[in-house]
Amino acid sequence: MVWYFFRRLFLVIPTLVGVSIAVFAMVRLIPGDPALAMAGPHATPDYVQQIRLRLSLDEPLHVQYDRFMSGLLQGDLGRSTRTQRPVTAELWDKFPHTVELTLASLLIATAFGLPAGIISAAKRYSIFDNLSMLIALLGVSMPVFWLGLMLMLLFSVTLGWLPSVGRGSLLHLILPALTLGASSMAFVARITRSSMLEVLRQDYVVTARAKGLRERRVIYEHALKNALIPVVTVMGLQLGILLGGAVLTETVFAWPGVGRLMVDSIQARDYPVVQGAVLLLAVSFVLVNLLVDMTYALLDPRIKYN
């Protein structure tokens, strides 16, 4: 078991190194002269040269990567070309907001998706089942930014119940979290349903029924516990996916998170911030997945650790 954890940890290292190389390469692979592209079309030659020197783009690649990595390991991601502040400071301002939004979305996705999936499986082919699976199907096909706009149209523009943009009270959180959580909700509902159906076919459930237990007890005490194992994994993986999906939702609701910072920075050619944001989102995603894998191993004793 301990060995499995070590092995899993060990496997993450090449991925993280690869991510750092990808983020490093992002800027260097800009077609033409990267310094020119970063400075923008109206920059003076002096400014272009200044950028070239600051990113040491005039040095050999391995020297550049060496600088990049040693900065990275010391928590130095360079400075924003827009605000001149350290990139890490920019990121730490925004990251908690993204985490807040992501966790709230996961909470909503679980609070609605899980019961919907359980009831759908228990009452298979009922109106509730068909209806919630139809909604789940729509949830998977819905462009997240458009769902955000439609919720905004309904709840803030037409009904005036909720604020449409920005971050502040808990009320500000509802629409963005609902938007971001919708597709996860659909996914959790579908997985819960199929996992429950799978478990309900098992012999021990048949035995429980044969013993004369009430259907309610069979479902909630015998079946649910085992059906939840894959669901917990899926929820963990969704957390990582939500981090990536936050980019679009944050843009719709002007939510001051890392995703929006990244998009704004791309448009402003503020590459150090873009690199920092990409790195932060990818590393969080990898680490969350690692944690999920380990939790999964703890939850399900049937998993082999070799």
Added chain:
Amino acid sequence: MRRLLARVRSWEFVRQLRRNRMAVFGLAIVLIFLLAALFAPYLSPHDPLQRSLRQALDGPSWESPFGRDELGRDILSRVLHGARISLTIGLVSVGIGALAGVPVGAVSGYFGGAVDLLVQRLVDIMLAFPGILLAIIVVSTLGVGLTNAMIAVGIGTIPTYVRLVRGSVLSIKEYDYISAARAVGAGDLRIIFRHVLPNSMGPIVVQSTLQFAVAILWAAGLGFLGLGAQRPTPEWGAMLANSRMYIRVGAHATIFPGVAILLSVLGFNLFGDGLRDALDPRLRGRM
């Protein structure tokens, strides 16, 4: 005899597909969008780029069934031309993903060993950028624009194909007919392309259909973020990015392009799910 068998099999497969009402519904949606894309210039009542500021944000009418956008352009015409763009995006990026991902996945699964290890680590790295993030990175490097967005989405779909084909090759290469091919002296490349890949076509076709939906979603997302198609291109995501500023005065301009995205994605998803059920009898009756 082989031809006859193939025909019977395809007939059985078509029968299975036709029995699945949702899949037929999905296919119908896909075909409608395909027709809209092919005949957009003939179906459009107006020029999709023609501005008419006097009619800006006018609601739906007989003259403009979907209304006018913030510059007075006819939204129906723009949505129809948008179908061309979105289906092209889907085709190009799924093409890139499949052309790059299928051979790499096949080689990785077939040869195993160091090649496999290397490829899988590379895929791990690509998958470390969740969802649309990989496409965003590619676009921010190559520069914004429709063509680069297609390339970006295509690159974003490569890992899915590599994983899928690798898994399928791993199971197929254990079959006796592969050993037989090797015994009569067939080379590795011949075995991969003549014997292994044709037998994993089913999952690849299913995946491509589902990936088409993902590509449309991602490209619209990039357009919405201002990283994909640029104005005045009538791309659905970019249309939403422009019209959302006017959501309080002209909601219709934010509704119709989104409905187009939703329906086309839904169509490909339903059809893809149906194809999977029809091709894989073990899955029948589940989910």
